[in-house]
Amino acid sequence: MSQRRFDLIAFDWDGTLFDSTAIIARCIQAAVRDVGGKEPTFEEASYVIGMGLMQALAHAAPDVPKERYPQLGDRYRHHYFAIQHEISLFDGVLPMLADLKSHGHLLTVATGKSRRGLDEALATSTLAGTFDASRTADQTAGKPDPLMLRELMAEFDVSPERTLMIGDTTHDLQMALNAGCPSIGVSYGAHEPEVFAALSPLFVAHDVAQLHDWLRAHG
Numbered sequence: 093m094s095q096r097r098f099d100l101i102a103f104d105w106d107g108t109l110f111d112s113t114a115i116i117a118r119c120i121q122a123a124v125r126d127v128g129g130k131e132p133t134f135e136e137a138s139y140v141i142g143m144g145l146m147q148a149l150a151h152a153a154p155d156v157p158k159e160r161y162p163q164l165g166d167r168y169r170h171h172y173f174a175i176q177h178e179i180s181l182f183d184g185v186l187p188m189l190a191d192l193k194s195h196g197h198l199l200t201v202a203t204g205k206s207r208r209g210l211d212e213a214l215a216t217s218t219l220a221g222t223f224d225a226s227r228t229a230d231q232t233a234g235k236p237d238p239l240m241l242r243e244l245m246a247e248f249d250v251s252p253e254r255t256l257m258i259g260d261t262t263h264d265l266q267m268a269l270n271a272g273c274p275s276i277g278v279s280y281g282a283h284e285p286e287v288f289a290a291l292s293p294l295f296v297a298h299d300v301a302q303l304h305d306w307l308r309a310h311g
Contacts, residue, residue, distance in 0.1 A: 096195065096196060096197065096311070097254075097310060097311055098197065098254055098255065098256040098274075098311050099197065099198060099248070099250045099254045099255070100197070100198040100200060100244065100245065100248055100250040100254065100255045100256070101192060101197050101198070101199055101200070101255075101256045101258065101307075101311070102200045102201070102202040102241060102244055102255065102256070102257045102258070102273075103199070103200070103201055103202070103258050103259070104142060104201075104202060104203055104204075104257075104258065104259035104260060104261070104264045104281075105201055105203040105204075105205055105210065105213070106141060106142070106203070106204075106205065106260075106281075106282075107141060107142070107259075107260035107261065107278075107280075107281025107282045108258060108259050108260045108264075108278055108281055109181060109182065109185050109219075110179050110180070110181055110182070110213075111179065111180055111181070111182050112179040113138060113141060113260075113281050113282045115172075115175055115176075115178060115179055116137075116138075116141050116172070117134050117137035117138045117141065117282075118134075118137075118171075119168055119171040119172045119175070120132065120137040120140070120148070120149065120152050120168060121134070121137050122167070122168075122171045123149065123153075123164055123165075123167035123168035123170075123171060124149075124152060124153040124156065124164070126163075126164075126167040127153075127156055127160050127163050127164050127167060128156075129153040129155050129156040129164075130153070130155050132152045132153065136152055137152055138282045138283070139151075139152075139261075139282070139283070140152045141204070141261060141281075141282040142203075142204045142235050142259065142260070142261040142263040142264055142282065143204050143229070143234050143235055143263055144204050144229030144230065144233075144234030144235075145165060145168065145204070145205075145206060145229070145230075146161055146165055147229075147234045148204065149161065149164050149165060149168060172209075176212075176213070181218070181219075182280070182299075182300045183300060184299070184300035184301050184304060185300055186218060186219075187304070188300060188303065188304040188307070189219070189222055191304065191307075191308070192307060192311070193222070195311075197311070198224045198225075198248055198250070199222060199223050199224055200223055200224055200225045200226060200227075200244045201223050201225075201226035201227070202226070202227050202235075202240045202241055202244060202257065202259075202264075202267070203226070203227075203228055203229070204228075204229045204234060204235055204263070205228050205229070206228055206229070206230045207228045207230055207231055209228075210226060210228050214226075224248070225244055225247055225248070227240035227241075227243055227244055228240070235261075235263035235264060235266070235267045236262075236263050236264075236266035236267040236269075236270055237267065237270070238267050238268075238270035238271035238272075240267075241255065241257060241267060241268065241271040241273060242271055245271070245273075252271055252272035252273045253272075253273075253274070255271075255273045255274075256273065256274055256275065256276065256294075256311065257271075257273050257274070257275040257276070258275070258276045258277075258278065258303070259275070259276075259277065259278070259281075260277065260278045260279075260280070260281020260282050260283060261281065261282050261283045262283055262287055262288065262291060264277075265277055265288060265291035265292075265293055266291055268291075269291060269292070274293075274294050275291070275292075275293045275294065276293050276294055276295050276296070276297060276303065276306070277291075277293040277295075277296045277297070278296070278297045278298075278303060279296055279297065279298045280297075280298065280299060280300075285298075294310070295310075
């Protein structure tokens, strides 16, 4: 890492840094049940992770009328905040981020979470103070719209080719493509890695240790 390839690294949150995919999918299923919609399968609920909340819920519950979307969102938040304490970092995340920081990388978050949700997670986790900046879907636009990546690049005056997006979904990798940035996919989150190839990630990591090794060698 003596010759740094990337100045800014943007991480997705859920399914990339935090082992939260199963919990989020269950909360989506419960919220849809609560408002009388047809419960999505676990795979359908997992697919929408990474989108902005209302975009995700609308996709997962196409039979729920729009006038019930506020209730649907409220029920999701009810279930999520009741069990968010069960979510933990993937093994190896903290040493990886500390290593990247020590080599001068700007570390940022680009997530489909709400600003409130991300702030609460940061305040109660060991990641407080780790990140130089963050963007959420309700601040900018939901993935795969590239706005949150473009804002992060503009904040630090970093070009797309010097910016790396890391995420566990096709929404993350498509956002990177839309922003003109390279990406890395991780296979241990919400989406199966077989679908990543069409989006041309530089690498697909199967655990945090592999991700860390790649970043040491190529980041």
